[in-house]
Amino acid sequence: MSFLRPVVTPKAIAVTTIVAAIPAASFAFNSTPSSSHLPRISTQIHFNCPILSIFKQPLSKNLVNSSPKAVQMDFLAPTQLSSTQNGVDLxxxxxxxxxxxxxxxxxxSVKSKLQTVDGVNDVEVDLTNQVVRILGxxxxxxxxxALEQTGRKARLIGQGNPEDFVASAAVAEFKGPVIYGVVRLAQVSMELARIEANxxxxxxxxxxxxxxEFGDLTSGAASTGKVFNATDDTTSEPCGDLxxxxxxxxxxAYYTGVKEKLKVGNLIGRAIAVYETDDKSDPGLTAAVIARSAGVGENYKKLCTCDGTTIWEATSKI
Known part of the structure; x- marks a missing residue:
């Protein structure tokens, strides 16, 4: 089964904008009157807008063939639940x-190693882009x-459901100076999200x-508000309680699991907080804002344009 991500090119947007910008007054319609004593006038459409002249020119080869290719992954369709990790079906x-x-x-070497990993269903390698796609x-x-055990540097660049075209992945990074960590959230279905944390x-x-509720880190975890709840139901545990x-x-600490009734798209801009106590009765130790993360086929960049850091140099700093 192939998963294709639709692509809208800037040129397609430009053409749409041009057509939409043509005022109705630019079209002069002459029709044949119903009265027989009037001279017969042929039906014509006059284009008074000079911008339409561009459509008379033949499209160049570069313009026709310059659209970026859709990302294609010939994988099996993901199942709802698969293997078990620490007693939890992931x-x-x-x-x-x-x-x-x-x-x-x-x-x-990469394929052989990944095929021995529990929970890996399928592997596709794109040598040209140095990308490995794993379904599992x-x-x-x-x-x-497993990838690093092959003696090669590896960096996560995207995760999500390939059939989902909305914001389906998010990340929160804790950058110290004492507590470091990363939390990844990925939407599996409309009512189920997968969470991993280190x-x-x-x-x-x-x-x-x-x-x-809030991504306000002015006072650390203390200014992030109450535990997020997607509904007004106060009788059950809030869906933001992890x-x-x-x-x-x-x-x-390492965590992997799933959370029902959690929609990743609704979490962007909120925060994840960690507390000193297990009942969350204290103001909190640390917090990080949840940001949208790259989904599949969205991040093949190898060089940061802001500081010239390569993806491998960034990996060594983590």
Whole structure:
């Protein structure tokens, strides 16, 4: 099954704008009157708008063939639920990595390694763009480690449901100076979202965490408001309540799971907060704003235009 992402080119937009901009007065219609004593006038349409003259010119070869190609991925359709991780059934997603590959030998090595990973259903490698696309339920952390075990640098560049054309992926990054982490959210269906998180720098034990109403970090987690709830129902647990994080003796925590009735598109601009206690009774330790993340086929950039940093240099700084 092929997943195609529709592409609207700037030239198509320009043509649409030109046509829409032509005023009705630019068209002069002459029709044949019904009275027989009047001279017969042939029906004509006069184009008084000079801008239409561009349509008389033949399209250049570059203009016709310059549309970017749609991203095509010949994968099986994702299933609703797949393998189990830590007792939780994880739905399948399409995940894209930029991988430092040079030849067909690299492609073979990457494919062979990924096919041994539990939860990986299908793998496609695009050597030209150095992109590896993985369909499956395996966590990002597991797939990243597998790719790096081949001796190659790998960087996550997109994740989501290939059949979803709305904002289906988001990320929140915790940048220290004490607590570092990243939380990834991906929409699987209209009523189900998949969540993965990694944290370091937390004290050992249980810490509550949640998606809160506001992305205001003026006072840290304390200014992010209450736990987000998509409905006015106060009798049940808010959909933004993420439960607790289990932090090990090294101060590290890893979470992967799913959340019902959570729509990723409604979370952009809100915040994820982590608390000192498991009941979230304190003001909170830290928070990060949720931002839209690249979906599949949206991020093949290898060089940051703002500072010239390559994707591999950025990877080494994480």
């Amino acid at each position: 739905p399948e997603l399409l995940t894209e990595f930029m991988v430092d590959m040079k030849c067909e030998g690299c492609v073979k 339920s395996s966590p990002v952390k597991t797939m990243t480690e 944290f370091t720098g937390l004290s050992p034990g249980k810490h509550g965490w949640s998606i809160n 439960g607790t994080l289990d932090v090990d003796e090294k101060g590290e």
